[in-house]
Each structure stands twice: as C-alpha cells, then as structure tokens.
Amino acid sequence: MNWQELFIGHVTAGDCLQLMRDIPDSSIDAIVTDPPYGINYQSHKRTASPMFDRLQNDDNDSRFETYAQFNRLLKDNSVAVCFCSFKNYAYDYIELIKYFDIKNTIIWHKGGGGIGDLKHSLVTDYEMAIVAHKGNCPIRGKREGSVWEVGKVFAGDMVHPTEKPTGIIMRILEQFTDRDALVLDPYLGSGTTAVACEKTGRRWIGMEIDEQYARIAQEQIAREVAQGKLFV
Amino acid sequence: MNWQELFIGHVTAGDCLQLMRDIPDSSIDAIVTDPPYGINYQSHKRTASPMFDRLQNDDNDSRFETYAQFNRLLKDNSVAVCFCSFKNYAYDYIELIKYFDIKNTIIWHKGGGGIGDLKHSLVTDYEMAIVAHKGNCPIRGKREGSVWEVGKVFAGDMVHPTEKPTGIIMRILEQFTDRDALVLDPYLGSGTTAVACEKTGRRWIGMEIDEQYARIAQEQIAREVAQGKLFV
DNA sequence: ACTACGGTTGAATCCTGAA
DNA sequence: GTTCAGGATTCAACCGTAG
Secondary structure (H helix, E strand, C coil), X not given: CCHHHHHCCCEEEXXXXXXXXXXXXXXXXXXXXXXXXXXXXXXXXXXXXXXXXXXXXXXXXXXXXHHHHHHHXXXXXXXXXXXXXXXXXXXXXXXXXXXCXXXXXXEEECCCCCCCCCCCCCCCCEEEEEEEEECCCXXXXXXXXXXXXXCCCCHHHCCCCCCXXXXXXXXXXXXXXXXXXXXXXXXXXXXXXXXXXXXXXXXXXXXXXXXHHHHHHHHHHHHHHHHHHHCC | CCHHHHHCCCEEECCHHHHHHHCCCCCEEEEEECCCCCCCCCCCCCCCXXXXXXXXXXXXXXXXXXXXXXXXXXXXXXXXXXXXXXXXXXXXXXXXXXXXXXXXXXXXXXCCCCCCCCCCCCCCCEEEEEEEEECCCCCCCCCCCXXXXXXXXXXXHCCCCCCCCHHHHHHHHHHHCCCCCEEEECCCCCCHHHHXXXXXXXXXXXXXXXXXXXXXXXXHHHXXXXXXXXXX
16 A cells, blocks of 8 residues: 555544655645644633643644654645744744745734733734745735634534634635645644645645544544535 | 933933943833844835835844843833844744743734735735733733734835834833833834833833934924923 | 725845846 | 845735715
C-alpha cells in the first residue's frame, strides 16, 4: 500500500512526527493546522466536571519539531497556515521563519466574551494564523484584509476544546489552494480541516495523536460526507 | 532645575536613550510609544517627490536598548504600550518579556487598502500594540476586546509618515492610566501621544531625536492646548 | 438622511541595474 | 559574489462631492 492510499481521505491515529516520515518530499499542497499551544490547556476550568480532558502534547513545544518537517513535505509555492495565540506567536514565528517566508498573519477576530484576568487585562477575543510560504503561493480569491470576523463555534456544539469554525478553514483553503489540492493537518483534533476540505473539494490527510479525537473526527467527516451526498 | 521641570510638558529633542538617564527610577505611570520599526521605511515611494524623508534610527534595532530602560523608569503596576507590525512583533515581544508580563496585544484594525505583494499576500490592514505590565496595572474603563477598529489619519492631514490617530492613544491612556498620570513617549514623532495626554488630562514627557519633528510636535501640542482653552 | 461616483493612497514588494 | 537605490506594479477602502 503506497502512502497515498494509506493517508489520503483517512484520519490516521498516531504521532504526526512519526507518521509524516512516510510522506515523501514535496507532495503536499498546503498544511493548515491548529497545534497544541504548549499551555496544558484545561477547558471549562470553573466547571465542576469539565467537558474535555487536557490535550495530549499540550504540555510541551513538540510542535516546533513538526514545523521543521513542513518544509520538506510541501511543494514549492505553497503555504503552511498555523494557528497560534498572541502569547505563542513570537516563538512560532521565529521557528517558522527559519524555513519559510512569512507573508501574512491573519487575525481571527472571534468576538464574544472572555475569561482571564478581569481586572488587569482586556478580553483576548482573537487568535492568529501565521501564513508561512514555501516559495510564492499565489492568493486565489480577491485580495482581502488580514482581520477576519468569524464567529466562534457555539460552546454547546463543541466536540473539541479548541475547535475552530469550519468557515474560517474553508476561507483559508479557498485563498491559498486550488480545487483538488492535497491538504495536510497533522493536528486534526475533531476534524474541522478535513470537513472544510470535503466542503470545498480538496483532498486531505488528517493525523491525530488522541484515538478518541481521531474517532470523533471520523464521525464528523462521515456526517459531512453523508450530508453532502444528500444534496448531490 | 530638577528632572520634572526639565521634562514634564515639554518636547525634548535628543536621543531618548541618553535623555532617559536623567529620569529617576519608578517615576513614570505609563509609557506609550511607536518606535521606528527598523525597516528604513520610505513613505510615498511611488511619488516623484515623497512628502516625508526616512525616519532617523529606522535602519536599526536600537529600540530594544530603550525597552531595557522602561522597566527602571516605570512605577509598579503600570504599563508600557509599544506599537509594532506583525513582522516585528516576535522580536519586540521576546525583548519585552525579559522585563515585563505581557497581558495583552491590541490589534489596531486600521482598514484601508494596501500595497505590497499583490499576488501572494493579503492586505496587512492592522498594526499591533504590546501591553507590557510591570506588576499588575488595572484597567480603568469597561473590559473590552483587543481588536480595535479605528480609522487611520487621512493622508492629506499627516505631518509624520507613520502618524497614529489621536483617538487610539486616548483610548490606551483611558484604559491604563488615571487622570494626571505622568506618561512618557520616547519616540514622540509628531506629538500624537502628547496631544492625547492634553485631551485626556494626563501629564507627559516627550522625546524626539529629529529636531524637525520635535518642532512639529510642539506646534501640534500648542494648537491642541489653544483649541482646548477656547472651550474652557 | 442616503447612495453613487471619481480621486487618492498605502510602516509594501518585486525586479533591474549600478556600484 | 553582494548590497543598494529607484521605478513599476496594483486594488480595496477610504474621503469628498454630487445628486
């Protein structure tokens, strides 16, 4: 079985750093991912029984090792888009700039209230996404601004503690990839990147270290595919 | 003449790194500044006769040396707010985090078009402002988000190539300082910080290495003070 | 009060040629 | 080889005016 049959269109449970070894050089059209931020995040901290456990590999900076692989996997003139917070941005930027040309940082203005230090800090109601170019990846849509207003996923609908809305991933895919492009997300989580690929006609490879989330991702994708087929 | 008589309410022309030596420890309530980004920026490059010359000290990273002094000058429980671009942010953050607790990064969404790499990059229509705390500086206004929509200064009204709107500086002052606070801007430029202080009842110290801009700043402040008095 | 239209501009980047 | 300076590029958002 070759790597394409093995990976494309499947959620593979496992450590992405190991799995990526089985993908040859210059074979991926884009990487879109939301790695663990290395902050050992515990969602719903105030709640007696938090809805989600802590994330695997969120207590270290192992994402930097994978960034070093991104350059090898990507084709020329393509991008890696990596989400991060304003507290991580500096470290992710300095790691990515070793291998890539960073042409933009998208500000995802998600709005809504916010927790944190109520007396001494403003609400951090945005996240950032570094657009790291290998070569010169052209934008496909019209040239737009870098501050994107997209509402966050309603907490009651969340199946993953750091879930991104499908819409913002679709917008990234439509700006930086063509139809049928092969998109990798090594930190798939609940499968948003794969769902966004299905919705926009891209092929995808998903990796997720947590078997429980890998299963949830598969369910989410299956649901999307089923829904999609209803309308064919 | 003591340092207060020397500096407060005056624009001092000179190198801030030298001038700051004459200000004692823990005597400043806030620093709000927009340092040269180290990019040797030339505004209106397409124009036959650009309106502004290049900025002094914009061809190096001397701002980092001044950041090291900020901690000494600030009182406990106060902030330094430093503007930067998404390309500088990582380096400014890593410098400031040595001395400060960074609790927020404000996104100034300024809107407008944008030049640059039209085919491969989105429009960068925002700048960032790092809010670096010495201790715990309380917010004074209501707790708001971090993405601030403020229009930029109309090009025809600009007296400095990287001029910030007075409104955004006022908003920073009102969030992080009390009335009568003493505010330092070591890179005063055309005097926006001082004007914002006058408008909001803060005392100020302004330093500017370029004598021409120091003079322009004085004019801008004088105009504001005169206008203010008309309405008393 | 609104919309429509024309003119202006941008903390840029690419490319080329000179030094 | 490398660095630096100057010219060309290009479009969405904004302002000001007119209707």
